[in-house]
Amino acid sequence: MNRESVRILFLHEMRMLARDRRTVILAIVLPLLVMPLMLYVVRSIERQRARSLKETTFRYALSGAEAGTVRRLIAARRAPGLRLEELPVTDAEAALRARRIHFHVRALSAGEAAALEEAEGEVSRRRPREAPAAPGEEAARPAGVPLVEIRFQGDREESRAGAAAMKEYLLEAARSERDRLLRERGWAMDPADLFRLERRSVAGAAQAAGSQIGKFLTLFFVMFLLSGGSVAALDSVAGEKERGSLETLLTTAARRSEIVAAKQLAILCVALAILLVNVANILAYVNFKLIELPADWEIAIGPAAPAVMVALLIPVGVFLSAVLLSLSAYARSYKEAQLYFFPVYLVSLVPAVAAVLPGVSLRSAIVLVPLANVSVAVREVLAGRFDWPMIALAAAVMVLAARGTMRLSTRMLSDERLITAADLDAAAWARGPALFSRHVFAWYAVMAAVLFAAAVNFPQLHSFRTQLLFNELVLFLGGSFLMIWKYRLPVRDALALRRPRAAVWPAVVAAVPAGHLAAAGVFRLADLVVPVPQRLLEQFGRELMPADVPAWQLYLFVALLPGICEEIAFRGPLLYGLRRRFRPATLVLVVGAIFGVFHIALFRLIPTAFLGMVLTALALLTGSIFPGMLLHAGNNAYAYWLARRNIPVSEWSWGWYAAGAAVFAACLYAIYRARTPYPGLHRVDAPRK
């Protein structure tokens, strides 16, 4: 590599970027001007809101047989700063809806409460008096206990705030009343003096603060670097392709590797500059008290920590800038690169949150996972724990990953299909299926973005049924048929609606339990890399198998729908669109990985990607979507059946997994023997003479 060429190209890139108004405004001016302004406005609004709530006299109505008791409690204990006014109303609910009162306190006797719960069908929620509520569980009313219910309008700020204040107020009043009763019945001491409870960390304040910062430092570094670097990266290759200047550059004496090195250096510099601007911005806010730190905040970083962090984070910067450059080189236009950016951004954040996961130690297989290893290592370093061999290993893995990604971006800049695609093939003119092959990644990127955005922004989709119905029917099935319609894809080919040989079916049936065992083994192996907290698994199990949904519905939602809709989405248009872009082995990896990414949660990524790869291989071997549907639905139904019977496959010995894998391999071999391959797969360019 000629250093002088790299220097010339780097200076050229920097000059081009500095003259791009879009870069300068988005990356430098906006954070400098908009962020302080936004913070100032948000703080002003918050102060005004707090003042307004403080000055509000909360009007409420009191009803029910126990109203007198509650009225006495309220009267006996006036909270400082809380202004309350009881309004006499005949219909409290109507008054609440008409906004004449802020909230309604319904004080019911035990009998009234039981009758109400009966009417509302909440009997199942009531627990026996002696059964304590589980930690984190909303305590249900024990039998024979009166119920005080504060009813408010959740869509009104004042109503919400008033109800919350009243709840705290009544809880405190109830505690005072309890203490008074204890004293009246002869409890000699003040209940508060039973014992004194204290928490004391043996780690110093600086260590605790370092650990807290360390959890998020790599994540923020990755976020800022990707968002800042993208400004330069997207313009750097995709923008050049669009303008036609890339071809001009490629006909100069500069090597591809020199061009890549210069562009990557420019991206890294811009990303780091933007990162510094943002860090300086945040420090300025802290200095001017726009951001307030906790009172006991203390940071003490030893002399080794900064050097170690630089050694860890620089390869991360190189790796991410190479990822961005590869993305930009892969896209055919600036717009296409923007489409790819969001999923790449999300996927890159997943390993960066490793430090936040409880119980993840650097002295585990995670040290071999790029980004995740640095995330954990930085947390350890900032907490003052220097495990030198593992830190060195993490840095080495990250350097290797950065080097590999740099090579990938160099190869992409040499790929004829990517640098001259516009006129090498007639897809853009032919439209239809040929154009779909070019757009297929963009479609699935948008689908992933919609899936993520919908899950985060629409609480209506948080229930078991609505979420599955939206994902399976609207997104996967609807999205697939939209692609088929838009690109006029032949339905039979795009969905692989072909009949496999009869011998395939018994092999698939046998593969269901065997594959499940093998997948459980893979999950155990993945657990060594990214240990999944038991709490998370239990929560996932509860979400996937809610107690109030009948078994037949669970089989429908968990097994049948995904078996059909997900196979159509991932072994339908996706596989059809990519079939000629990759060789079969790569195709299996790519489609499987995309399938895994759509399952969002980090701990599900590896097992679902594995399942996705198996299902893709099955589709390629049989040329049909149907065996995959059977295996997918069968696998999910079998998993549910095991869970209902509390059969803990995940705790079995490794021998079982090995046996499962062997049987599964035998099934795949049987399917291979009866194969009818997927038609029209990637063909290799004619060999050179």
Added chain:
Amino acid sequence: MNEPVVVQGLTKYFYDESRGEVRAVQEVDFACRAGEIFGLLGANGAGKTTTLRMLATILAPTAGTASLLGHDVVREPEEARRHLGFYSSSTALYPRLTARETIEFFARINRYPAAQIAQRVGELIERFGIASYADVRVDRLSTGMKQKVSIARTVAHDPPVLIFDEPTVGLDVLNALELQERIREFRAQGKTIVFSTHIMSEAEKLCDRIAIIHGGRILACDTLDGLRRATGMRYLEDIFVCCVKGRE
């Protein structure tokens, strides 16, 4: 062989989603002498651009060889490009650089001696009549102005071989004529010029030898007089049709 450009058995196949395997260029042979304008004449899709892109090392040949001043385009692509100026309607300029910066950048990156770059840039600005807008950003220039800057950047490092791939596409008559005049000047300086076009009159006026390319194959290659003698026809248009029809 002492010819600056030598092409032997050059072949390019690629796979296209909509058309399947495309044999864009098949066993093309030609050689170009110094001080000669060698024309590749063919209809759209004949394989002209693919051939020239292989010469410019943008595409790798499927088979065959090509060399520029003895440097193989596959084995020594950087050396080959250092002696080459490539101009086509699709090779755009950097919109955020000025005309002067553009010429300077291409001289530097093509390893023109650093000490002589300022002088070379000044000469080119003078020779191409760019002086009045030398310090204006390219995105503010007219098409004709951009064309002059583009030619200047192509020859910024004074390469002995120049490739012009359909250079007059999208230009008005006056700009096209001016470009042709420049190309003649380069020939007079002893440069080897490979020129592709689908415009018969352009090839007729400009090229010393013409290769008629169709379906990725060279059907005939000779001087205009030689082609006339071989086909018995006077006009290049008729000669072209005769070759293509004869092939079909």
